[in-house]
Amino acid sequence: MKHLTLTASALALCASGAMAQELNIYNWGNYTNPDLITKFEEETGIKVTITDYDSNDTALAKVKAGGHGFDIVVPSHSYIPIWIGEGLLLETRPDEMENFSNVADEWVDVSWDPGRHYTVPWQWGTTGVVVNTKYYDGDINTSSIFLDPPEELVGKINVVPEMGDVMTLAILYHGGEPCTGDKDVLRKVRDTLVDAKEKWLGMDYGNLEKFAKEDLWAGVNWNGSTFRMRLQNENIAYGYPKEGFVLWMDSVAVLADAQNVDEAKAFQNFVMDPENAALISEFARYANGINGSEPFMPADMKTAPEIVIPDELKAAGHFTETCAPEVQELYTRSWTDLQK
C-alpha cells in the first residue's frame, strides 16, 4: 500500500509539469457554458480548465494570497476597482483588441474600468422588483411595491438580503444618488425601510420555488432569477422601478501573476465575438453587452421582458459602487436597524 501511495504522489507531482497552451479560468460556479469552452479549445488548441468560486470575497482572498495558478477571473463591477487597486489585474488593453469594436457603446467607458484597459464584458443584469400579477394588477415599475406596498401584497413580500442593492433602491426612491452621504435622505431611507419591513414576509435568498408556488407574491429580485420564475409561473412579472433600479456587470480580467498571458488575452478577445457572447448568455440567462449577439441568442431571450429593458426606463438604471468607508458605515448602521 505504501508503494502505491508513493507512485500516486509521484504521479501527482508530474501532473503539474507545464504543458503547452493551457488556460486556467477561475469563475463563479455554474456560470460558464461548456459549449463556449469546447468552441474555444477547438479554435485555438488551448486546453482550458475551469475552477469555481462562490463569492467575490473568496476569489479575492485566494488570488491575493498568491500561488493560485489561475489566469482569468470574472469579478463583479463593484469589486473591480479593488482588484485593480491591489495590483492584482494585468493591464491587457482589451480596448486595443480585434473584437473590441463589438462591445456596446454603453459598456465601453464604465466607471469601474474607464475605457476598458483591464476587463471585458461577461454578463450584466439588473435588480428590480418581482410581482405576481394575478394578485396585483397596478403599475409594477416602482419601488413602492416593496417600500410602500399596495394593500393586496402586504404580508406576501420577500426582499433579497443584499445591502448594496436594497439600500441603493431605497435611496433612489427618495431621490438621492447612490453612495450619498446626505443624512436627511439616509434618515428617510432608514425610516421607510423599517416601516415597510412590517409589511414583508421575509428577507431571504433562493425563493424561486416559493414564487412559483405563489407563497410569495412580490419582492426585490434579480432579473435572471425572475426570468426563471416566469418560466415556471406565467403570472410572474419583473418591474424596473422608475425611481431607479440597480445594474450590475461581471467582467473578464487577466490576473497580474497569470502564467498563460497570451492564452488569457486570446480568451478576452474570444468572448467579445458576438456568437461566443451569445453562448455565454444562452447558458446563464443574462445579457452580455456585445453588439450583434442577438441573432445568436435563444428565441425566448430576445424578447424576454426581464432581459430587455424598456427604452423609457433605461435612464433609471444605476450601478452600485463601492462607497466611501464613512458612507458605507452609515449604510451598515441603517441595515442593522432593518435586521432587528
Next chain:
Amino acid sequence: MVEATTTQVEQSAAKPRPKRGPKGYSLRTLPGFTFVALFTMIVLYAPISILVIFSFNEGDSLAIWEGFSLQWYAKAAANEQVQEAAIRSLYLAFIASTIGTIAATMAALATTRTRRFTGKTMIYALINQPLMVPEIVTAVALLIVFAAIKVATGHNSMIYLIVAHTAFCIPFAYLPIRARLETMDNSLETAARDLYASAWQTFRMVTLPNMWPGIIAGMMLSFVISLDTVVITEFVKSAGQDTLPTYMLGQLRRVVTPEVNAISTVILFSGAILVALFFRLTQRKG
C-alpha cells in the same frame, strides 16, 4: 457532528454497550423515550429524505414534484466537470486516508504500546488537535502558508491538498486504531516475546493481525471525512482542483437543480455503505 461520531467510534470500538444497567435499569422505560427517539430521527433524516426524493424529480424544481425520472443522475454522470471532480475527490481521499492511516497506526502504537512517558497526554492532545480547531481557522492558516510556498516554488500540484487532507485524516484514523489497541489483550504480545519472538515478529504476527479491524475502520472513516471536507479544500485548491463538494458549493449561488441532489444522494449512499462496513468491522470480536 464530528464530536458525536468520534464518541460513538470510541464507545463502539472500546466495548459493546451494555443493554441494561446494573440494577435492571433501562433507558427505554423512561417516559417520553419513544417520542424523543422518533423526534430525533425525524429531525435528522426528514430533510435528507426530501433531498433524496427530489433527486428523482422529472422537472427542474426542488419543491414541486413533476414525476419520477432518472434524468438528473444521467445529467450528472454525463457532466465532464462532475466526472473530473468525482475522480479527483476519490483520488485525494484514497491517498490522504492511506497516508493518514499509516501515520495514525504508528502514533497509536507509540501511545499505547510504550511505557508511560512524560508528555504523553500532550502528544495525545496534539494528535487530536485538528478535531478541536475550527475548520475555517485551519483553512485560512493553510491558505497563507501554502500560498507562500506556491509563490516561492512555482509548484502547484495536488500535493498541497494531499498534505492538508492527510493532516485531518490522522486523528480520525487514530481514534478507532487506539481504541482497538487499548482493548487488545497485552498478554498475547508478552507471550510472543517470552517465546523469543523479536519485536518485529511480535508486531507482524501478533499485534498487526489483531489491530487490523481498527486500521481498516480508521482508514474508511478518514476516507469519508476527506470526501466530505469543503472549507479546507476551497481555500487550498489551485487551478483545476475542484473536488465534488467545492464543485457543488459553486453551484449553489445560481440556480440549484436536482442535479446537485443526485450527486449528494450518490455521496450519501457511498458514505453510508462505508460507515456501515466500518461498524461491522469494529464490532466484530477479534
